[in-house]
Every structure is written in structure tokens, then in C-alpha cells.
Amino acid sequence: NKVLIIFGTRPEAIKMAPLVQAFQNSDKFITKVCVTAQHRQMLDQVLQFFEITPDFDLNLMKPNQNLYTISSEILLGLKPVLDDFKPDYVYVHGDTTTSTFAAIAAFYSGAKVCHIEAGLRTYEKLSPFPEEVNRQLTSRIADLHLAPTPKAKQNLINEGIKEDTIIITGNTVIDALFYAVQKLENYEDSEINYLNTILDNTKRLILVTGHRRENFGKGFLNICNALKKIATHEDVQIIYPVHLNPNVLEPVHTLLNGIDNIKLIEPLSYPAFVYLMKKSYLILTDSGGVQEEAPSLGKPVLVMRDTTERPEALTAGCVILVGTDPDVIIFEAERLLNDEAHYKSMSGAINPYGDGNASNRVLESLIQAI
Numbered sequence: 001n002k003v004l005i006i007f008g009t010r011p012e013a014i015k016m017a018p019l020v021q022a023f024q025n026s027d028k029f030i031t032k033v034c035v036t037a038q039h040r041q042m043l044d045q046v047l048q049f050f051e052i053t054p055d056f057d058l059n060l061m062k063p064n065q066n067l068y069t070i071s072s073e074i075l076l077g078l079k080p081v082l083d084d085f086k087p088d089y090v091y092v093h094g095d096t097t098t099s100t101f102a103a104i105a106a107f108y109s110g111a112k113v114c115h116i117e118a119g120l121r122t123y124e125k126l127s128p129f130p131e132e133v134n135r136q137l138t139s140r141i142a143d144l145h146l147a148p149t150p151k152a153k154q155n156l157i158n159e160g161i162k163e164d165t166i167i168i169t170g171n172t173v174i175d176a177l178f179y180a181v182q183k184l185e186n187y188e189d190s191e192i193n194y195l196n197t198i199l200d201n202t203k204r205l206i207l208v209t210g211h212r213r214e215n216f217g218k219g220f221l222n223i224c225n226a227l228k229k230i231a232t233h234e235d236v237q238i239i240y241p242v243h244l245n246p247n248v249l250e251p252v253h254t255l256l257n258g259i260d261n262i263k264l265i266e267p268l269s270y271p272a273f274v275y276l277m278k279k280s281y282l283i284l285t286d287s288g289g290v291q292e293e294a295p296s297l298g299k300p301v302l303v304m305r306d307t308t309e310r311p312e313a314l315t316a317g318c319v320i321l322v323g324t325d326p327d328v329i330i331f332e333a334e335r336l337l338n339d340e341a342h343y344k345s346m347s348g349a350i351n352p353y354g355d356g357n358a359s360n361r362v363l364e365s366l367i368q369a370i
């Protein structure tokens with residue numbers, strides 16, 4: 001049996017890397033990797049860290065790409081790959097343009113489609129955009145649904161998906177995180193050395209990331225204003241690796257450059273980012289992956305979004321949804337800075353997203369299914 005694993009962005013690469021390793025270490029399948037390279041540089045850094053060499057590289061990223069160009073190029077680019085390799089099973093991940101259009105291409109080719117991180121939902125078409133529709137469409141196409149949590153499985157059942165095609169695996173991001181944490185024990189690179197020069201160990205580190213489209217405009221202005229206020233605390237250092245999208249880069253640099261206690265830096269490679277997560281006191285983010293990873297490191301997360309497809313961490317008590325109202329962000333950040341019992345209860349909550357064995361469960365589920 002032949003398996004093709006397809007992904008295109010940094011977060012997908014991080015979450016698919018442990019799966020590639022599990023499949024390539026198994027003698028049950030011939031496994032190949034195809035990257036669309038919807039993101040280029042950030043993807044390559046991840047491939048290098050996880051020691052993965054793609055068999056097919058569509059190299060699609062172009063200046064000024066948009067959803068129309070990238071979607072059609074994925075479909076057209078995958079045809080020769082699918083014709084050449086003729087996979088029996090194609091694995092796609094999550095909710096990106098690559099996931100959905102690779103799933104459609106695989107379906108056209110006659111391969112069975114297996115969807116990793118299936119069943120996450122906000123049921124709000126525009127939040128997040130275009131991810132919510134991408135993930136719902138991918139569920140319509142997939143033959144095998146690998147759900148990270150019981151809640152995700154239930155969402156799929158509610159939509160009429162047959163229960164015997166859904167397997168709960170945990171999220172592969174925890175596998176990736178554990179790999180990174182272990183590798184970091186004997187790892188050094190120029191980015192980590194640089195971080196050591198800017199880190200102020202006498203202060204509590206607040207790590208910030210943000211990139212969601214629905215926060216472009218007013219959302220990012222609000223977030224920056226909240227960060228300015230939080231940075232007035234003497235014993236706090238904010239480090240913010242700023243996403244390269246101009247809708248993020250411009251407001252953040254305009255509003256936060258040169259502010260005391262705030263360091264704006266470029267996006268980090270995965271090991272450097274994990275290093276910084278480990279050093280942090282708390283994390284402010286609108287990222288999906290970061291809120292899944294941080295609880296495994298005992299770091300509380302304030303999620304700067306109004307909706308979430310990841311309610312499990314809210315229920316477990318590891319994250320709080322704060323939206324982008326500056327008063328709420330400031331209030332919740334200060335509560336974590338000042339209320340020790342509250343901090344302990346959040347940082348000690350158990351991560352509902354997995355135990356680091358998700359990829360092996362995915363592999364086993366296919367062995368069982370054939």
C-alpha cells in the first residue's frame with residue numbers, strides 16, 4: 001500500500017512531521033511526502049529540524065498570492081504527482097487551503113483521503129476565515145477522520161459521519177513538541193543564541209504571537225494597545241515574534257517599536273520558539289497550535305479571539321478566551337501576574353490534546369483499516 005502525506009504551511013509541517021517519521025519507520029507502507037510550499041521559508045525550517053526530505057515539492061509560494069491562485073495551483077500541481085505515485089491513501093491536515101484542495105485532488109485521483117486533526121469546529125463560517133469552511137469541506141471528502149479529542153469526534157458524528165470511520169488519536173502537535181523538547185537538550189543554533197542575548201532573566205517573560213485574518217485592522221490595534229499597558233509593569237518582558245504578513249507587521253511595528261520592555265523580533269524557527277515557550281511565564285496568542293502546545297509545558301495561555309474551535313482547553317482550565325478588547329486582555333494578564341493561586345491552577349491543568357503518541361495511533365488505525 002502506498003501513502004502520500006501532503007502539507008504546505010508551517011503549522012501543518014510541524015503537525016505532520018511526527019506522522020511522516022512514524023510512517024517512514026514502518027515497513028507496512030511505501031510512504032512519500034509532497035509539500036505544496038504554500039509557505040516557503042518557514043516550511044523549510046521545519047523540514048530541516050525534523051530531518052524530512054520531501055519527495056515532491058510543488059514550490060507554489062509566489063509574491064502576492066491569494067486564495068484563488070493558490071487553490072487552483074494546488075489542484076493543477078498535484079495532478080502529475082498523483083498520476084505518477086498513484087497513492088492508495090492520502091493524508092491531509094487540518095484546515096488550510098492546501099488541506100482542502102489536496103483532499104479534492106486526492107479524491108479525483110481515486111485515493112482514499114485521511115484527515116488529520118478532523119472535527120474542529122466553530123460553526124461560524126467567517127471565524128476563522130477561510131479555515132472553518134476548509135475544515136468542513138475536508139470532512140465531507142475524507143474517508144478516514146483522525147480526531148484529536150472526543151469533542152471533535154462528536155462534532156463529526158453530529159454531522160452524519162459514520163462513527164466507524166472516526167478514530168480519536170490525540171493531536172500530533174504534542175508528538176512534535178516532545179520531539180523538540182528532547183532535541184533541545186543537546187541543541188544550539190544562532191537563533192537560540194540570539195534569544196539568550198535579549199532575554200532578561202530578572203523579568204517574567206510574556207510571549208506573544210498573532211496572525212489570524214479576523215484580527216487584521218482593529219483587532220491588532222487593540223492588541224498592541226493592551227501590550228503597551230502590560231509592558232508598564234517593571235518586572236515584565238514582552239517578546240513578540242511578529243508574523244511577516246503586512247497586515248500584522250505594519251500596525252505592530254508602528255505602535256510598539258521602541259517601547260520599554262517590549263522586544264519585536266522576526267518569526268522564529270520551531271526549536272527557538274519552543275525554547276522561548278519553555279522560558280515564558282504566560283503566552284498571549286491567537287494561534288491554534290500554540291494553545292495546544294503550551295499546556296504541555298505548564299504555560300497559561302490567553303487566546304485573543306472571540307470564538308474557538310478548541311473548547312477543550314477552556315474546559316480543562318489551561319486557556320482563557322479574551323478576545324481583542326484591550327481591557328479584557330489587560331485584566332486577565334494582570335490576574336495571572338498578580339494572583340498566584342490562579343496562575344497555579346492554570347499552569348497545572350492537564351493538557352486535553354494528547355500524550356505524544358498520536359502519530360502511532362494514526363499509523364495503527366490504517367494498519368487496522370486495511
Ligand code: UDP
Pocket residue numbers: 010011014173209211241266267268269270271273274286287288289290293
Ligand atoms: N511557531 C513557530 N515560530 C513562531 C511562532 C509559532 O515555530 O515564531 C509554531 C508554534 O510552536 C506552533 C505553530 O508554529 O506549533 C503554530 O503556527 P501558527 O500560529 O502560524 O498557526 P496555527 O496553529 O494558528 O494554525
